[in-house]
Amino acid sequence: MSAAAQIGDLSFVHQGAGLPALDHVSLMVPAGESTALLGPSGAGKTTLLALLDGRLRGWRGRVSVLGAPLDPDHPPSRASRPDIGFVFQEFALVERSSVLRNVLNGRLGRMSPLRAALGSPLPRDLEVARAALADCGIADLAERRVDSLSGGQRQRVAIARCLAQEPRLILADEPVSNLDPARAAEILTLLTGAARARGATVLFSSHQPDLARRFADRIVGMRDGRIAFDVAVGDLSDVATADLYRETTALPAIGLRAVT
Amino acid sequence: MRSRGFGGFAAGALVAGAVLWSFATTDVDLSRLLSAGPRIADFLGRMVPPDPTVMNEIVKGSAETLRIAILGSLGAVLLSVPLGILASETMVSPALYRPVRTLLAFIRAIPLILVAMLMVGAVGLGPLPGIIAIAFHATGMLAKFYAEAIDGVSRAPIAALESAGAAPLAQLRYAIWPQMAPVVARDTIFRFELNLRESLILGIVGAGGIGFYIQTYVRSFQYEKAASVTLAVIAMVIAIEGINVALRRRFA
Numbered sequence: 001m002s003a004a005a006q007i008g009d010l011s012f013v014h015q016g017a018g019l020p021a022l023d024h025v026s027l028m029v030p031a032g033e034s035t036a037l038l039g040p041s042g043a044g045k046t047t048l049l050a051l052l053d054g055r056l057r058g059w060r061g062r063v064s065v066l067g068a069p070l071d072p073d074h075p076p077s078r079a080s081r082p083d084i085g086f087v088f089q090e091f092a093l094v095e096r097s098s099v100l101r102n103v104l105n106g107r108l109g110r111m112s113p114l115r116a117a118l119g120s121p122l123p124r125d126l127e128v129a130r131a132a133l134a135d136c137g138i139a140d141l142a143e144r145r146v147d148s149l150s151g152g153q154r155q156r157v158a159i160a161r162c163l164a165q166e167p168r169l170i171l172a173d174e175p176v177s178n179l180d181p182a183r184a185a186e187i188l189t190l191l192t193g194a195a196r197a198r199g200a201t202v203l204f205s206s207h208q209p210d211l212a213r214r215f216a217d218r219i220v221g222m223r224d225g226r227i228a229f230d231v232a233v234g235d236l237s238d239v240a241t242a243d244l245y246r247e248t249t250a251l252p253a254i255g256l257r258a259v260t
Numbered sequence: 261m262r263s264r265g266f267g268g269f270a271a272g273a274l275v276a277g278a279v280l281w282s283f284a285t286t287d288v289d290l291s292r293l294l295s296a297g298p299r300i301a302d303f304l305g306r307m308v309p310p311d312p313t314v315m316n317e318i319v320k321g322s323a324e325t326l327r328i329a330i331l332g333s334l335g336a337v338l339l340s341v342p343l344g345i346l347a348s349e350t351m352v353s354p355a356l357y358r359p360v361r362t363l364l365a366f367i368r369a370i371p372l373i374l375v376a377m378l379m380v381g382a383v384g385l386g387p388l389p390g391i392i393a394i395a396f397h398a399t400g401m402l403a404k405f406y407a408e409a410i411d412g413v414s415r416a417p418i419a420a421l422e423s424a425g426a427a428p429l430a431q432l433r434y435a436i437w438p439q440m441a442p443v444v445a446r447d448t449i450f451r452f453e454l455n456l457r458e459s460l461i462l463g464i465v466g467a468g469g470i471g472f473y474i475q476t477y478v479r480s481f482q483y484e485k486a487a488s489v490t491l492a493v494i495a496m497v498i499a500i501e502g503i504n505v506a507l508r509r510r511f512a
Contacts, residue, residue: 088416105426
């Protein structure tokens with residue numbers, strides 16, 4: 001089994017924070033599968049995903065994504081970035097631009113800088129963008145402005161933008177936490193389905209065990225910046241899941257008492 | 261609440277003192293004050309009927325005022341782009357944007373008419389001192405607005421484009437500019453409207469435009485002509501206000 005991402009002894013402390021957000025994490029994300037990062041808020045899921053996307057500096061450990069090692073001190077090369085797609089929790093769309101323009105923005109990394117800044121999209125860029133819109137079921141919204149859309153529609157646009165990048169690895173940070181359960185299931189069906197059709201790997205985070213069970217092949221439990229378990233979906237026990245969400249232990253409780 | 265009661269008393273005494281001081285030291289004798297009403301009525305009476313033969317001067321003066329407002333606004337935009345970037349919290353360090361913001365506040369604090377008088381002294385009569393004065397004065401506000409437009413840009417879409425591999429120029433065009441453009445357009449139009457309105461009176465200090473004729477006619481006792489020009493200015497202010505209301509509705 002080949003790895004889409006390989007992480008060895010990774011630690012990271014956010015600037016000004018005392019406790020590490022990631023504490024000696026080792027993990028292998030298998031290529032071509034769908035992996036869920038499950039855990040409560042503050043477990044380090046968002047940090048791990050941003051780090052894999054090449055957005056964090058100053059970590060320690062060994063990380064390679066799609067076979068290329070990440071440098072803790074320098075951002076990854078621009079050329080390598082379209083291969084890794086990212087779906088943001090808050091969508092991160094340009095509100096006043098059209099749906100099609102937002103999806104075409106996903107193509108910018110595949111164009112020469114000059115064409116990206118000054119030129120118009122090539123027929124191939126438009127073709128990929130239209131296909132992504134169709135796959136996300138929003139072809140009819142192409143000309144609408146994003147600020148006129150609902151939350152579920154916005155997340156479809158964000159996923160279409162990610163697919164337009166033609167990524168080999170899709171990282172999704174709590175992609176459905178802002179949506180109602182029916183909408184959430186639709187979006188995850190769409191995301192994992194589109195990725196499978198393209199042979200892309202998915203790593204998504206969630207704090208909802210039922211969604212992780214339903215849409216992932218593999219589930220990685222995280223708590224306090226550490227990996228609690230890393231199992232195939234069939235092997236996930238209710239005990240392990242419950243333990244992930246148990247009451248926080250001594251340290252924060254003492255802190256809380258000191259404050260009140 | 262004892263201290264507050266004292267504070268209220270002190271403030272009242274201060275205001276009373278200021279009013280008494282103004283009365284005592286300004287040479288306003290009662291008979292002159294009482295005759296001011298009739299005199300103003302008499303003055304206004306001499307303005308009637310407005311003399312319509314100054315239509316040429318009105319058109320010429322208005323055109324010059326419009327040119328001063330346009331060129332002054334252009335100057336303000338050109339100055340405000342770099343200064344707006346330098347006054348932005350998100351683009352430069354506090355060591356730079358704090359002094360730049362103080363400078364802009366200082367510029368805003370100087371009345372336009374004072375700047376215009378100084379410029380007339382510096383470069384002579386005519387529209388040029390008016391253009392320079394408008395450009396300088398308007399930059400104090402416009403650069404601050406531009407800085408706020410830059411700082412109001414949401415970072416998330418920029419991060420998303422960077423994550424997708426978009427080069428900085430592409431980020432500027434597709435994530436930053438679409439967010440800024442409507443704000444910049446609205447603020448620039450708003451400032452142009454103020455510039456047009458304020459440049460109507462610049463001629464009074466010799467800095468060009470229609471105000472020049474008001475000053476000339478009043479000083480040469482041609483009140484009927486002064487009345488026509490004044491009415492024209494009032495009509496233009498109302499027209500500008502109307503256009504402004506219509507534009508604001510579009511940007512709302």
